[in-house]
Amino acid sequence: xxxxxxxxxxxxxxxxxxxxxxxxxxxxxxxxxxxxxxxxxxxxxxxxxxxxxxxxxxxxxxxxxxxxxxxxxxxxxxxxxxxxxxxxxxxxxxxxxxxxxxxxxxxxxxxxxxxxxxxxxxxxxxxxxxxxxxxxxxxxxxxxxxxxxxxxxxxxx
Amino acid sequence: xxxxxxxxxxxxxxxxxxxxxxxxxxxxxxxxxxxxxxxxxxxxxxxxxxxxxxxxxxxxxxxxxxxxxxxxxxxxxxxxxxxxxxxxxxxxxxxxxxxxxxxxxxxxxxxxxxxxxxxxxxxxxxxxxxxxxxxxxxxxxxxxxxxxxxxxxxxxx
Amino acid sequence: xxxxxxxxxxxxxxxxxxxxxxxxxxxxxxxxxxxxxxxxxxxxxxxxxxxxxxxxxxxxxxxxxxxxxxxxxxxxxxxxxxxxxxxxxxxxxxxxxxxxxxxxxxxxxxxxxxxxxxxxxxxxxxxxxxxxxxxxxxxxxxxxxxxxxxxxxxxxx
Amino acid sequence: xxxxxxxxxxxxxxxxxxxxxxxxxxxxxxxxxxxxxxxxxxxxxxxxxxxxxxxxxxxxxxxxxxxxxxxxxxxxxxxxxxxxxxxxxxxxxxxxxxxxxxxxxxxxxxxxxxxxxxxxxxxxxxxxxxxxxxxxxxxxxxxxxxxxxxxxxxxxx
Amino acid sequence: xxxxxxxxxxxxxxxxxxxxxxxxxxxxxxxxxxxxxxxxxxxxxxxxxxxxxxxxxxxxxxxxxxxxxxxxxxxxxxxxxxxxxxxxxxxxxxxxxxxxxxxxxxxxxxxxxxxxxxxxxxxxxxxxxxxxxxxxxxxxxxxxxxxxxxxxxxxxx
Amino acid sequence: xxxxxxxxxxxxxxxxxxxxxxxxxxxxxxxxxxxxxxxxxxxxxxxxxxxxxxxxxxxxxxxxxxxxxxxxxxxxxxxxxxxxxxxxxxxxxxxxxxxxxxxxxxxxxxxxxxxxxxxxxxxxxxxxxxxxxxxxxxxxxxxxxxxxxxxxxxxxx
Ligand code: NI
Ligand code: NI
Ligand code: NI
Ligand code: NI
Ligand code: NI
Ligand code: NI
Ligand code: NI
Ligand code: NI
Ligand code: NI
Ligand code: NI
Ligand code: NI
Ligand code: NI
Numbered sequence: 001x002x003x004x005x006x007x008x009x010x011x012x013x014x015x016x017x018x019x020x021x022x023x024x025x026x027x028x029x030x031x032x033x034x035x036x037x038x039x040x041x042x043x044x045x046x047x048x049x050x051x052x053x054x055x056x057x058x059x060x061x062x063x064x065x066x067x068x069x070x071x072x073x074x075x076x077x078x079x080x081x082x083x084x085x086x087x088x089x090x091x092x093x094x095x096x097x098x099x100x101x102x103x104x105x106x107x108x109x110x111x112x113x114x115x116x117x118x119x120x121x122x123x124x125x126x127x128x129x130x131x132x133x134x135x136x137x138x139x140x141x142x143x144x145x146x147x148x149x150x151x152x153x154x155x156x157x
Numbered sequence: 158x159x160x161x162x163x164x165x166x167x168x169x170x171x172x173x174x175x176x177x178x179x180x181x182x183x184x185x186x187x188x189x190x191x192x193x194x195x196x197x198x199x200x201x202x203x204x205x206x207x208x209x210x211x212x213x214x215x216x217x218x219x220x221x222x223x224x225x226x227x228x229x230x231x232x233x234x235x236x237x238x239x240x241x242x243x244x245x246x247x248x249x250x251x252x253x254x255x256x257x258x259x260x261x262x263x264x265x266x267x268x269x270x271x272x273x274x275x276x277x278x279x280x281x282x283x284x285x286x287x288x289x290x291x292x293x294x295x296x297x298x299x300x301x302x303x304x305x306x307x308x309x310x311x312x313x314x
Numbered sequence: 315x316x317x318x319x320x321x322x323x324x325x326x327x328x329x330x331x332x333x334x335x336x337x338x339x340x341x342x343x344x345x346x347x348x349x350x351x352x353x354x355x356x357x358x359x360x361x362x363x364x365x366x367x368x369x370x371x372x373x374x375x376x377x378x379x380x381x382x383x384x385x386x387x388x389x390x391x392x393x394x395x396x397x398x399x400x401x402x403x404x405x406x407x408x409x410x411x412x413x414x415x416x417x418x419x420x421x422x423x424x425x426x427x428x429x430x431x432x433x434x435x436x437x438x439x440x441x442x443x444x445x446x447x448x449x450x451x452x453x454x455x456x457x458x459x460x461x462x463x464x465x466x467x468x469x470x471x
Numbered sequence: 472x473x474x475x476x477x478x479x480x481x482x483x484x485x486x487x488x489x490x491x492x493x494x495x496x497x498x499x500x501x502x503x504x505x506x507x508x509x510x511x512x513x514x515x516x517x518x519x520x521x522x523x524x525x526x527x528x529x530x531x532x533x534x535x536x537x538x539x540x541x542x543x544x545x546x547x548x549x550x551x552x553x554x555x556x557x558x559x560x561x562x563x564x565x566x567x568x569x570x571x572x573x574x575x576x577x578x579x580x581x582x583x584x585x586x587x588x589x590x591x592x593x594x595x596x597x598x599x600x601x602x603x604x605x606x607x608x609x610x611x612x613x614x615x616x617x618x619x620x621x622x623x624x625x626x627x628x
Numbered sequence: 629x630x631x632x633x634x635x636x637x638x639x640x641x642x643x644x645x646x647x648x649x650x651x652x653x654x655x656x657x658x659x660x661x662x663x664x665x666x667x668x669x670x671x672x673x674x675x676x677x678x679x680x681x682x683x684x685x686x687x688x689x690x691x692x693x694x695x696x697x698x699x700x701x702x703x704x705x706x707x708x709x710x711x712x713x714x715x716x717x718x719x720x721x722x723x724x725x726x727x728x729x730x731x732x733x734x735x736x737x738x739x740x741x742x743x744x745x746x747x748x749x750x751x752x753x754x755x756x757x758x759x760x761x762x763x764x765x766x767x768x769x770x771x772x773x774x775x776x777x778x779x780x781x782x783x784x785x
Numbered sequence: 786x787x788x789x790x791x792x793x794x795x796x797x798x799x800x801x802x803x804x805x806x807x808x809x810x811x812x813x814x815x816x817x818x819x820x821x822x823x824x825x826x827x828x829x830x831x832x833x834x835x836x837x838x839x840x841x842x843x844x845x846x847x848x849x850x851x852x853x854x855x856x857x858x859x860x861x862x863x864x865x866x867x868x869x870x871x872x873x874x875x876x877x878x879x880x881x882x883x884x885x886x887x888x889x890x891x892x893x894x895x896x897x898x899x900x901x902x903x904x905x906x907x908x909x910x911x912x913x914x915x916x917x918x919x920x921x922x923x924x925x926x927x928x929x930x931x932x933x934x935x936x937x938x939x940x941x942x
Contacts, residue, residue: 015244017244018879021829021831022655023654023655023656023659024654024655024656024909024912025654025655026651026652026653026654026710027650027651027652027653027680027684027685027686027687028441028651028652028684029455030684030685031212031651031682031683031684031685032445032455034208034210034683035210035683038210044178044209044210045210046178046207046208046209046210046215046217047207047208047685048205048206048207048208048217048833049206049363049520049677049685049833049834050831050832050833051522051526051528051819051831051832051833052655052829052831053526053819053820053823053829053830053831054526054659055522055524055525055526055527055659055662055663055816056526056655056656056658056659057522057655057658057659057675057677057687058655058831059655059685060831060833064244070879071879071903074879074902074903075902075903075904075905078881078900078902078905078907079454079905079907080454082654082909084880084881084883084898084900084909085878085879085880085881086878086879086880087800087802087849087876087877087878088876088877088878088879089246089874089876091244091245091246092244092245093242093243093244093245094175094227094228094231094242094243094245095241095242095243096235096241096242098241113241115235115241117231117232117235118228118231118232119232120232120235120236122235122236124181124239124241127181127342131346140393140394141343141346146617146620146621149617150617150621172872174872179341180340180341180342180345181340181341181342182340182341183337183338183339183340183396184336184337184338184339184366184370184371184372184373185337185338185370185598186612187370187371188337188368188369188370188371188840189602189612191369191836191838192369192838195838201806201837201838202838203806203835203836203837203838203843203845204371204835204836205833205834205835205836205845206363206371206520206677206834208679208683208685209341210683211345211683212345212348212349212679212681212682212683212684213341213342213344213345213683214341214344214345214361214363214373214679215341216341216371221872236611237611239340246874248872248873248874249872249873250870250871250872250873251803251855251856251859251870251871251873252869252870252871253863253869253870255869270869272863272869274859274860274863275856275859275860276860277860277863277864279863279864281809281867281869284499284809288503297550297551298500298503303774303777303778306774307774307778329715331715332565335515335517338595338598345683348679348681349681352681358649358680358681359681360649360678360679360680360681360686360688361678361679362519362676362677362678362679362688363519363520363677363834364517364518364519365505365517365518365519365836365840365842366515366517367505367506367509367515367516367517367840368840369502369836369838369839369840369841370840371836372517374517374519378715384565385565385589388565388588388589389588389589389590389591392567392586392588392591392593393591393593396595398566398567398569398584398586398595399564399565399566399567400564400565400566401486401488401535401562401563401564402562402563402564402565403560403562403717405715405716405717406715406716407713407714407715407716408646408698408699408702408713408714408716409712409713409714410706410712410713412712427712429706429712431702431703431706432699432702432703433703434703434706434707436706436707438652438710438712441652460931460934460935463931464931464935489722492672492674493812494811494812494813494816495752495755495811495812495813496811496812497808497809497810497811497867498807498808498809498810498837498841498842498843498844499808499809499841501841501842502808502839502840502841502842505840506840518842519676520676520677520834520842521674521675521676522662522674522675522676523672523674523812524662524663524666524672524673524674525816526659526816526819526820527812527813527815527816528812528815528816528832528834528844529674529812530812530842531674531676541722542722542746545722545745545746546745546746546747546748549724549743549745549748549750550748550750553752553811555723555724555726555741555743555752556721556722556723556724557721557722557723558643558645558692558719558720558721559719559720559721559722560717560719656912657926660916660926677834707925708925755813759817768864768865769814769817
C-alpha cells in the first residue's frame with residue numbers, strides 16, 4: 001500500500017532509497033521496472049536522466065522501500081533489469097497526517113485527502129478520481145477539482 | 158546567510174537534504190518554492206527532472222538546510238507546494254576555507270573569494286558583481302573576470 | 315494507427331510536429347495529455363524537460379501528427395492542457411519498410427517486424443508481446459527476445 | 472512585448488526558432504542569456520539539457536524571435552554567449568485569441584486572459600498577479616486563482 | 629570536417645537535422661551512435677532526455693548533416709541503432725566567420741579561433757589543446773586559457 | 786579498479802557518494818572531471834541536469850569513492866572544477882557476486898561476467914569487447930552479444 005493511498009496518523013517513518021545507474025537498459029525496460037517495483041510493494045519508484053562514464057546517456061533508477069525489504073528489491077532489480085549493483089540510502093520521511101474523505105461534486109464523487117502537519121492544513125483531490133469523473137462528464141479534470149475544493153470550503157472545513 | 162556569501166574558516170559541517178518528488182506541481186510553483194526557500198534561509202535549493210510512476214514527467218525539489226531546521230522547511234514545503242511527504246538525508250559537507258576580498262579592475266570593483274583546502278588554492282569572482290560592472294561598462298562579464306584574475310596574479314597572491 | 319503497429323511500404327512521408335512549452339502544467343496533466351493525444355490518433359507524443367524564463371523547471375510537450383490534423387490537435391492541446399499557443403514544424407519522415415510476422419518461441423508467439431531500407435535489414439520484436447509471454451512463463455523478456463531472434467536466424471531469413 | 476502579455480486577435484503567425492548547443496557555457500551565462508534575450512524582445516527563451524560529443528553534459532539554448540530579427544539575435548548570442556554558430560527553424564505558431572480583463576477577488580485584483588480557439592474557451596490567471604496578492608494577504612496563490620475562476624464562473628462568462 | 633575545426637568565410641549554410649526517439653536503445657548504444665555518426669562525417673551529434681509513450685524514460689538522438697547526406701545517415705541510424713524511422717528538419721545555419729591561429733603561452737602553444745560576425749568579434753581557445761598543455765605542465769586548463777587570451781590582448785588584436 | 790571490471794565475492798560494501806552542484810562549470814569541464822575522477826580511482830562518476838537558484842541550468846556532479854578517499858576526491862574536485870563545497874553521502878552497496886570468463890563466438894572472444902545474488906543468476910557481456918569484435922567483423926554488437934549468450938546457454942551454464 002503506497003503512501004498516496006493510505007490513511008496515516010504518524011508523521012515520521014524510516015525507509016530505504018535504492019539507486020542504480022543503468023547505461024545498458026532500454027526505456028522499455030526502465031518503464032517495466034518502475035511498474036513492476038510498485039506492484040511488488042515499493043513505496044515509490046522513478047527514473048532520473050544522467051550522463052555516465054564514456055559519455056553514455058543513461059538513467060538512474062530509484063526505489064523507495066520499507067527498511068525490511070532491501071534484499072527483496074535488490075533481488076527484483078538484479079533479476080528484472082541489467083543492474084549488477086545498487087546503492088542503499090537509509091532515509092527518514094517526514095509526512096503529513098492524512099484523513100481520507102469522499103466529496104460530492106456536480107460531476108461525481110471524488111476522494112480527497114485532508115492533510116495536516118504542525119499547523120499546516122490542506123486538501124488534495126485524487127487525480128484518478130478526477131479522470132474518471134472527467135471521462136463520464138466530458139468536463140475538464142481541473143474544473144472538477146475546483147468544484148471539489150469549493151465544496152469543502154463551503155462546508156467550513 | 159548562504160554558503161556562497163560567507164567567510165568560512167572550518168571546512169566541515171553537517172546539513173540536511175530534504176527531497177520531494179512532485180508530479181502535481183507546475184513550473185511556476187517550483188520556481189516560487191526555490192526562491193521562497195532561499196529567502197527563508199535554505200543553504201541551497203534546486204530541482205531535478207524525473208519520470209515518476211504512471212509515466213509522469215515530474216521534478217524532484219531539493220533543499221539543503223541546517224540540521225535544526227527540518228520542521229521549519231517541512232512546514233514550508235507542505236504549505237507552499239503540493240508535497241505531502243518528503244525524504245530527509247543527513248549529510249556532511251566538505252567546504253573550502255574562504256576569505257572575501259575586493260579587487261579593482263578597469264571596469265569597476267568586484268568581490269573575490271580566496272579559497273583554500275589542504276594545499277589547493279583558487280579564486281572565485283562574484284558573478285553578480287561581474288554583471289553589475291558589465292552593465293555599467295558594456296564589457297562582457299568574462300572579460301572583467303579575466304581582468305580581476307590577472308590583477309590578483311600580478312599582486313603575487 | 316501508429317507507426318510502430320503499421321505495415322508500411324513507402325519510406326517517405328510528411329508529418330507535423332506540434333510543440334508547446336508548459337510552465338503551468340503538472341506531471342499528472344502532461345502524462346494525461348500524452349495518453350490522450352495518442353488515443354486521438356497522434357503518430358507519437360512525448361515530453362522534454364526544459365528550463366523556461368524566470369527560472370521555471372518545465373516541460374516541452376511534442377506531438378507528431380498527420381499534416382491534415384493541425385487544427386484537431388491544436389484544439390486538443392488548448393482544451394486539455396494549459397497551452398495557449400503552440401509551434402508547428404512541418405517535417406518529412408524517413409522510415410524503414412516493414413512487414414509484420416508472427417514467430418513461435420518456447421515461451422509463446424510474438425510479433426516481429428521485418429524492417430528494410432536501402433540494403434539495411436533488421437528485425438524488431440514487439441515489446442508488448444514479450445511482456446505477455448513473460449507474464450505467462452515467468453521468463454525474462456530479454457530471454458524471449460533472444461529466442462525469437464534465434465528462431466528467425468535459424469529459418470535463414 | 473511577449474505573447475503572454477498581449478491582446479491578440481489573429482491565431483496564426485510566423486516566427487523563428489534559433490538554437491545553439493553549448494558545451495562551453497556555464498549555468499550563470501545561460502541564465503543571463505535567457506534573461507538578456509527576453510529583455511531584447513525575444514518572444515520566448517529556454518534551455519534544454521543535452522549530451523554532446525565527447526560525453527559533454529551541455530545545454531541547448533533556444534530563442535523564439537520575429538522573422539525579421541534573425542541577425543539581431545544571432546549577434547546577441549554570438550556576443551553574449553560562447554556560441555559560434557546557430558540553427559534557424561522557420562516556424563508557424565498557432566495561438567489562441569485572447570482578451571485581457573481584470574477580476575476582483577477577496578485577496579485583490581488579478582489579470583485574467585480569456586482565451587478562445589475554434590470552439591475551445593478557457594481562462595488563464597496571471598501568475599505574477601497571484602504572487603503579488605499572495606504576498607499582501609499571506610494566502611496561497613492557488614487559493615486566489617480558485618477565487619478568480621469562481622468569480623468568472625459566477626458572472627456567467 | 630566538423631564546424632569547430634574549420635576555417636570558414638561564409639556565414640550561412642544549409643543543413644539537415646535528423647531526429648529519432650529511442651525507447652529501445654541503451655546508453656551504451658547511444659554513445660556509440662554519437663561517436664560513429666561523427667566519424668562518418670556528421671557535423672554534430674547529440675542526445676536529449678525525453679519521456680515517451682507508456683511512461684518510458686528515453687532519449688532523442690539528433691544528427692546534423694549536409695543536405696546531400698540524408699540517405700547516408702538514415703542508413704547509418706537504421707543499421708547501428710534500434711531506430712525504425714526518423715524525422716528530417718531542413719535548417720539554415722548562421723555561423724561566425726573564423727580564422728585559425730596559433731598562440732604561444734608559457735604552458736605551450738594553443739589553437740585559437742578568431743570569430744567575427746557583423747561587428748561582433750571574439751576568440752575561442754581550442755579545448756583539446758588546453759588539455760594537452762595542462763597534462764604536460766600540470767597547470768589548470770582555465771589558467772592556460774587566460775594566458776592565451778591575455779597574449780592575444782597584448783598583441784592588440 | 787572499478788566495480789564493472791572486478792571479480793567480487795562479497796556482496797556488500799560501503800562507499801561514499803560525493804556531490805556538488807555546479808552552475809559555473811562548462812560541459813567541457815564536467816566531462817573532463819568525470820574522466821579524471823575515474824582515472825584517479827573513483828568507483829563511478831556521473832552528472833545529472835538540475836535547475837539551480839536564479840534560474841540557472843546546471844549539473845550536479847557525483848562521484849562514488851572508497852570510504853577512505855573523501856579528502857583525496859574533495860581535493861580533486863576543488864582543484865579541477867569550480868566547486869567550492871561538496872556533500873558527502875555514506876552509502877552501502879548491494880552487489881552481485883561475479884565470476885569473469887571468456888566466451889568464444891564466431892566473431893571473436895568476449896569477456897562475460899557470471900553474476901549471482903540469492904538465487905538470481907545472469908550473464909553480462911563486456912560492451913567494449915563487443916565493440917572490438919564488431920570493428921573487426923563489421924557485425925553489429927547486438928548480434929555478437931546474442932551469439933555469446935547463446936554459446937553460454939548451449940554449454941548448459
Ligand atoms: Ni538526480
Ligand atoms: Ni512533528
Ligand atoms: Ni543519502
Ligand atoms: Ni581537512
Ligand atoms: Ni517528400
Ligand atoms: Ni529537447
Ligand atoms: Ni524544425
Ligand atoms: Ni530511399
Ligand atoms: Ni501561415
Ligand atoms: Ni483557425
Ligand atoms: Ni550576415
Ligand atoms: Ni545477501
